[in-house]
Amino acid sequence: MSERVHRSVMNIKVGMLFYMLSLVLAFFSRKVFLDCLGAEFIGLTGMLMNIMSFLSVAELGIGTSIVYFLYKPLQEDNHERINEVMSMLAFLYRCIGLVIGAGGLLVSLFFPWWFGSLTTGLPLVYFAFYSFLASAVAGYVFNYRQLLVSANQKQYLVNAYFQGIAIFQSLVQILLAWYYRNLWLWVVVGLVFTIIGIIVFNIRIRQLYPWLRVNLKEGRKNLKQYPEVLRKTRQIFVQKIKDFILYRSDELLVGMFVSVVQVAFYGNYTIITSKLNFLVNILSDGMNAGVGNLVAEGNEQNTMKVFWELTAVRFLIVGIIVFGLLLFLQPFVCCWFGSQYRLSDLIVYLLIFNIFIFLSRGVVEIYIAAHGLYSDVWAAWTELVLNIAVTLCLAPFFGIVGILLGKIISVFFIAMFWKPYFLFSRGLKKSVGVYWHGMLPYYAIFSLFLAVTLFVRYAVVEPQATTLLRLVGYGLLTYPLLLLAYFLVLFTATRGMKYFIARKPAVYGKISFLSRDK
Numbered sequence: 232m233s234e235r236v237h238r239s240v241m242n243i244k245v246g247m248l249f250y251m252l253s254l255v256l257a258f259f260s261r262k263v264f265l266d267c268l269g270a271e272f273i274g275l276t277g278m279l280m281n282i283m284s285f286l287s288v289a290e291l292g293i294g295t296s297i298v299y300f301l302y303k304p305l306q307e308d309n310h311e312r313i314n315e316v317m318s319m320l321a322f323l324y325r326c327i328g329l330v331i332g333a334g335g336l337l338v339s340l341f342f343p344w345w346f347g348s349l350t351t352g353l354p355l356v357y358f359a360f361y362s363f364l365a366s367a368v369a370g371y372v373f374n375y376r377q378l379l380v381s382a383n384q385k386q387y388l389v390n391a392y393f394q395g396i397a398i399f400q401s402l403v404q405i406l407l408a409w410y411y412r413n414l415w416l417w418v419v420v421g422l423v424f425t426i427i428g429i430i431v432f433n434i435r436i437r438q439l440y441p442w443l444r445v446n447l448k449e450g451r452k453n454l455k456q457y458p459e460v461l462r463k464t465r466q467i468f469v470q471k472i473k474d475f476i477l478y479r480s481d482e483l484l485v486g487m488f489v490s491v492v493q494v495a496f497y498g499n500y501t502i503i504t505s506k507l508n509f510l511v512n513i514l515s516d517g518m519n520a521g522v523g524n525l526v527a528e529g530n531e532q533n534t535m536k537v538f539w540e541l542t543a544v545r546f547l548i549v550g551i552i553v554f555g556l557l558l559f560l561q562p563f564v565c566c567w568f569g570s571q572y573r574l575s576d577l578i579v580y581l582l583i584f585n586i587f588i589f590l591s592r593g594v595v596e597i598y599i600a601a602h603g604l605y606s607d608v609w610a611a612w613t614e615l616v617l618n619i620a621v622t623l624c625l626a627p628f629f630g631i632v633g634i635l636l637g638k639i640i641s642v643f644f645i646a647m648f649w650k651p652y653f654l655f656s657r658g659l660k661k662s663v664g665v666y667w668h669g670m671l672p673y674y675a676i677f678s679l680f681l682a683v684t685l686f687v688r689y690a691v692v693e694p695q696a697t698t699l700l701r702l703v704g705y706g707l708l709t710y711p712l713l714l715l716a717y718f719l720v721l722f723t724a725t726r727g728m729k730y731f732i733a734r735k736p737a738v739y740g741k742i743s744f745l746s747r748d749k
Contacts, residue, residue, distance in 0.1 A: 322450030543727030
């Protein structure tokens, strides 16, 4: 196994481990915090953190654009160039921290109007917010070095340190909340662990990169040597604003155009789909730096080989998620919440189709980022304007269906047609016909098993799975067999899956025999 593949696998393994630990702890900790600290305080902290997320838009995509300029010097082990880029990053992140700090102080002036009626009192509101603000500013000022670790395919270290400290922080907060039920103490613990995390992580950075020298004055001067940084930052900023509005507005739109009750109904579905999307993001994040380094090598044949490998793996993952949602999402919601909370099949199909678009385009997006291709700003604006226009036209008449159609119509043509053309023509320097020739088998196989999945759902699962226990039983009978058949067909009919499995010759031989691939 190559070093690049080894690090990508490590990123994914560690990311998955801490995701599962955090997920389990989140359900438990929320119950304790609600019981011991009160719903008002938990709601307050949630609102304050949402304010912080809006302020963090000031990051503008600088981190993403800087990481692109680290791939090549890391590949060449060029310490001087890495120090130049990191000095520039340190200067820019220092400026971002100051902007977020100033923005937070400005926003806090409105707290007496927003939170004046809370029983917790304004002093606690300000103390909690300024603690969150201090943590965010400190993260930009001191933790910018984590981008170097991520670009060097060591995201697992970032996850291990920060997620590990976050889990330990939650455990301490649970114990203190249980015994003392003190709101101030809960906030203090969070701030203390932020400081501990910064100190511990930066000590580790000095051990990993003893040659790293950051100079803020030089960083400011270096901006003139790297005019592309600010240009790419402006391009990425538009993409980030589009994504922020496009993918975080569902509940708000449902509340505006349908009803607050329907927000809860819709949330029963999206709480499941969002967790699945997050899992896929962990897999993608573990591969991003590896693809960036691969592109920096300039080996065209290997770059294309890995592209088709990742495409095969991505379609396998998409099949696991989409087929699973089609089979079990509706029955699960009925068994878990009750049939009165069931939304129409049309809404569910549109929701799943939106997920398919989002997930299936992932490999193209990874390669676009690896090539630093952010100049198609018009595409982001087109998606955003189309989404708003279609939603405003359809949502008042069709409710949730109109909202989902707004997302699908705005994203479909850009994601499925323009982005592949943009990547192959500008990045990979190949005809887009190469892409479609390789992709058609994946779409054909996926469509075939989509039809099989719908048949299984309506003929077997939905009529029989009337309780949660029966749903699990029929799921175990049908789902693994469906996925096994899907995998074997992918292996038999696509080069990408063969390339991927061939990394393990023993496994490749057994699967070849099983699929009769001579």
